[in-house]
Amino acid sequence: MPANAPESVTRFQIGTTCQELTRAALAAVHAPSVLNTQPWHWRITHDTALLYADHHRWLAALDPTGRLLMVSCGTALHHACVTLAADGVDFEVELIPADGDPDLLAVVRYRGPAQPSARAQRMRRAIRVRRTDRRPFAGRPVPQDSIDRLCRAAQRTHAHLHMTWARDIADLAAAAGQATAAEMSDPACRAELAAWIRSSGEGDDGVPVDTLSPLGARPVPIRDFTGTDPGVGIGLGFTSRIDVTDREARYGVVVTDGDAATDWLAAGVTLSAVLLTATAEHLATSAMSDLVEHEVARRTLRRMIGGVGYPAIGVRIGLPGPGAPPPRAPRRPPTDVIEVVADKIT
Ligand SMILES: Cc1cc2nc3c(=O)[nH]c(=O)nc-3n(C[C@H](O)[C@H](O)[C@H](O)COP(=O)(O)O)c2cc1C
Known part of the structure; x- marks a missing residue:
């Protein structure tokens, strides 16, 4: 002193x-x-x-x-x-x-x-x-070794990573369609989505418009942020269904044993372990929570995983497409x- x-x-x-x-x-x-x-x-x-x-x-x-x-x-x-x-x-x-x-x-x-x-x-x-990469992934398959490492990373946590197969694509697409229909027909959901979309460089939270990507004809549609406000899509020039295939995307579902608050926290821990491991494997990822936001879509996912456990969130995984990675969200x-x-x- x-x-x-x-x-x-x-x-x-x-x-x-x-x-x-x-x-x-x-x-x-x-x-x-x-x-x-x-x-x-x-x-x-x-x-x-x-x-x-x-x-x-x-x-x-x-x-x-x-x-x-x-x-x-x-x-x-x-x-x-x-x-x-x-x-x-x-x-x-x-x-x-x-x-x-x-x-x-x-x-x-x-x-x-x-x-x-x-x-x-x-x-x-x-x-x-x-960073979240919503662009279509490269047209090359994700190496199975990398997928195995993602599953092992999840095994070290308290929730599970359920990797889907080609036969599950129809169920995933159905869940995504059900989610979009439910959300787009609910004015409160549409307003909430629109309220969290930001112009590029604006603010320190929310989803910047320049991190979005064309929907295109993907086997499993990603969340339609443009549906909340036609201006978002027009500004980016991707209102039309341009040729986006995203055929080599793989899909995982983080699944918990229970459906209580601690299980949801555990699912976040697992999601982070999977995303960071994928990044270390030079893979690109985007989370897909629309698949679980509405009960009807979540029931479709639950049936798809055989009724065992509770789907907490979906993850899209692939080799990054060409070009610079998407900008960082603030x-x-x-x-x-x-x-x-x-x-x-x-
Ligand atoms: C619980 C959770 C749900 C998410 N749901 C979606 C989603 O449905 N669609 C999507 O494109 N991104 C989704 N994301 C990604 C977020 O939008 C993203 O993490 C956020 O905008 C920050 O960007 P960054 O991941 O690039 O840092 C989700 C992320 C989390 C953790």
Whole structure:
């Protein structure tokens, strides 16, 4: 303390443990989320990182149960855990503590130093490279070895990755059609989708229009963002069904054992593990939650996976198409989503 400082002044410091946890929360800012809502908030104290849901960013029409909000927060949790493991930190995670604040989704507790994990370091490198790629994929099949590695990455988590086969395409297409019909006929869903589409360079959340891609004649249609507002499609010049085949896309479904909030968080962890592993394998991906947003589409998926478990989200996987990767979607400033509570020095 400086010689002239009054004794009653309380001083604060940010310890190294707190810095490790803050670094993990900073990496989690890059996690994918439904419509890029980024519905999370972190509070870091000296040896814990608390992950909260931000219900102001909940999509009440598209996601009435809150499943996709939880899946999104699960991806942020996994990004943080990957970063800690890559940095050589031992930690434990408690999901949805029973007696906590209802918005508190996870507590990550620092336990001490550990050997940095090479697998986590590979995934951590993928965090900055990964982005949603809605373009049609290259016309070459995804190597089976890569698919096997995605399945193994999912096996290390608490949900499963169900990879579909050519025979499932009709069911996937039916589910996508049912989802589009349900959403486009519901003014509240249409309004919510339109409210989260952003012009290029606008704002720090939402889906930038220049990350969208022509729908075309894909075997399994992707979400029709243009249907919410004809101006979006016209601006991009892709209202017509141009020749987009996307024939080599593979589809996975993240499946949980139960259908409760902890299962949805676990599904987000699995989704993140699959997306980051795919990126490390130089594969392109896009999540497809429209397949599960409406009960009728979700029932079709559930039948397709044999009625075992609960489909939480779909993933489209392929070799990237030619040309530059799609632009990055923006993120909220870290100061809006991370609160660091400094230690008092007595
Ligand atoms: C739970 C969840 C649901 C998503 N659903 C869709 C979807 O149905 N269609 C789509 O094109 N992208 C979907 N995405 C991708 C998000 O739109 C994307 O993550 C977000 O815009 C941020 O962009 P980035 O992934 O490039 O960082 C979803 C992502 C998550 C985590």
